[in-house]
Amino acid sequence: MAKMEDIVSLCKRRGFIWQGSDVYGGMAGTWDFGPLGVALKRRIMNTWWSYWVESRDDMYGVDAAIIMNPKTWEASGHTATFADPLVECNECHGRFRADKLVEGANESISTEEFKAKNAKCPTCGKVNWSDIRKFNMMFQTHVGPVDDDSSIAYLRPETAQGIFTNYKNVVDTIYPDLPFGLAQQGKAFRNEISPRDFVLRDRECEQMEIEYFINPSTWEENFKQLHDAYHKFLTEEMGLDANMIHDFEVAPEDRAHYSKHTIDIMFDYPNGQEELMGLAYRTDFDLMNIQKASNKSMEYIPKGGGERFVPHVIEPSIGVERLLLAVLSCAYKVEEKDGKKRTILALPENLAPYRFCVSPLLKNKPELVNKAREAYDLLRKKYGNVTWDDSGNIGKRYLKQDEIGTPKCVVVDFDSLEDDSVTIRDRDTTEQVRVKIAEL
Ligand code: GAP
Numbered sequence: 001m002a003k004m005e006d007i008v009s010l011c012k013r014r015g016f017i018w019q020g021s022d023v024y025g026g027m028a029g030t031w032d033f034g035p036l037g038v039a040l041k042r043r044i045m046n047t048w049w050s051y052w053v054e055s056r057d058d059m060y061g062v063d064a065a066i067i068m069n070p071k072t073w074e075a076s077g078h079t080a081t082f083a084d085p086l087v088e089c090n091e092c093h094g095r096f097r098a099d100k101l102v103e104g105a106n107e108s109i110s111t112e113e114f115k116a117k118n119a120k121c122p123t124c125g126k127v128n129w130s131d132i133r134k135f136n137m138m139f140q141t142h143v144g145p146v147d148d149d150s151s152i153a154y155l156r157p158e159t160a161q162g163i164f165t166n167y168k169n170v171v172d173t174i175y176p177d178l179p180f181g182l183a184q185q186g187k188a189f190r191n192e193i194s195p196r197d198f199v200l201r202d203r204e205c206e207q208m209e210i211e212y213f214i215n216p217s218t219w220e221e222n223f224k225q226l227h228d229a230y231h232k233f234l235t236e237e238m239g240l241d242a243n244m245i246h247d248f249e250v251a252p253e254d255r256a257h258y259s260k261h262t263i264d265i266m267f268d269y270p271n272g273q274e275e276l277m278g279l280a281y282r283t284d285f286d287l288m289n290i291q292k293a294s295n296k297s298m299e300y301i302p303k304g305g306g307e308r309f310v311p312h313v314i315e316p317s318i319g320v321e322r323l324l325l326a327v328l329s330c331a332y333k334v335e336e337k338d339g340k341k342r343t344i345l346a347l348p349e350n351l352a353p354y355r356f357c358v359s360p361l362l363k364n365k366p367e368l369v370n371k372a373r374e375a376y377d378l379l380r381k382k383y384g385n386v387t388w389d390d391s392g393n394i395g396k397r398y399l400k401q402d403e404i405g406t407p408k409c410v411v412v413d414f415d416s417l418e419d420d421s422v423t424i425r426d427r428d429t430t431e432q433v434r435v436k437i438a439e440l
Helices: 004-013 035-054 071-076 111-116 160-164 167-174 216-237 285-294 320-331 366-383 394-404 414-419
Strands: 017-019 031-033 059-061 083-088 095-097 133-136 140-142 152-155 180-189 204-214 245-249 261-269 272-283 312-319 332-337 340-345 356-360 386-388 408-412 421-426 432-436
Touching: 004 017, 004 320, 004 332, 031 035, 035 059, 035 180, 035 204, 035 216, 035 320, 071 160, 071 285, 160 180, 160 204, 160 285, 160 312, 204 216, 204 320, 216 245, 216 261, 216 272, 216 312, 245 272, 261 320, 272 285, 272 320, 285 312, 312 320, 320 332, 320 340, 340 394, 356 366, 356 394, 366 386, 366 408, 366 414, 394 408, 414 421
Parallel strands: 059 180, 356 386, 356 408
Antiparallel strands: 017 031, 083 095, 083 133, 140 152, 180 204, 204 312, 245 261, 261 272, 272 312, 332 340, 408 421, 421 432
């Protein structure tokens, strides 16, 4: 199993992920993606979009604004309840999430329960705590030039509400058959008390959410279909090891305020098991709240006749960064052969930042460089994500490409000038085969 520090180090060294605002000493809970990181992240997001939206007849996309009318968050319950239990150490004034300091605790832990556990402050080691207070995690801002209560707005803490608030627009314009899903990808912001574990708990993250609108009479069947499809997506499209994925049925007292049934899909991350994503039966909670707050009907008129009703919703919700870290955790490998170590990022071909790396055997031989450019242009045209590397010797190039996850290295040598063939070297097996340039 990969260690977190090895993944973090590779991400930094090779330009996948850096601490946000690194040059100024960083900004806790934020991360910047470098050239390889953004390539991997986009491939994950594009694969998700193509799998869940473009290749299904029952899914549609939306892309809502990040700053929404604050009524959204009143109606959804976030203004009142989207809060974590905050405690402050009276000695060093460090602030922490109380439920993360006590094993087995959840977000509803009380001051009495917390204090009875005598948890030590992770910073100074003392046991002298304030009472717990609820800390709302929404980032507040002001819209427009006036800085008073009437201009308060929030950065969205979930993309889901941008879907719910557009449900009526979609039904009124394209009137899809029920059941149907609306999908959205985009930034979400949470003022986490203790961001931690690399990109696992961030203050700014990206979500990929689906709200699947259904007739309540079929909720169990719809839930199961989405659940099964997600397991297939995670293993077959994202290359996650099925043995590292675990379903966890959330107890009623631990479920989010809107959910009647929740399965958290957990993943064995390098630092332990954590939630990768959630699947929740949100009932008609959100549409009913919007109907009440907006005075607009959220009812769906069944196409084949029958009574109109407010649809219920199944929500699969996943964070891009958590998925990306799971992908990296499965892909990271160190192999030892003949006393030599090789780090491999065995990413699935569809996710690798580069599909091919093309090199001339020697960079000071123009005839090799020209031939290699030919192969490079051909592959570029066909696949897009192809890189060129003529630095160092060929062995070093292979090691670098293995570490950034490039599945195939294409090398043009002197034989290529005679037979129009190239050597293709495989990242995972290191096997080499000769292939005609025209057949690449
Ligand atoms: N709309 C439902 C919702 O937002 P959630 O369980 O709070 O539910 C869904 O979040 C997913 O978003 C999580 O399973 C996780 O993958 C991701 N996520 C949530 N908070 C995150 C954070 N602070 N940093 C990174 N990812 C996060």
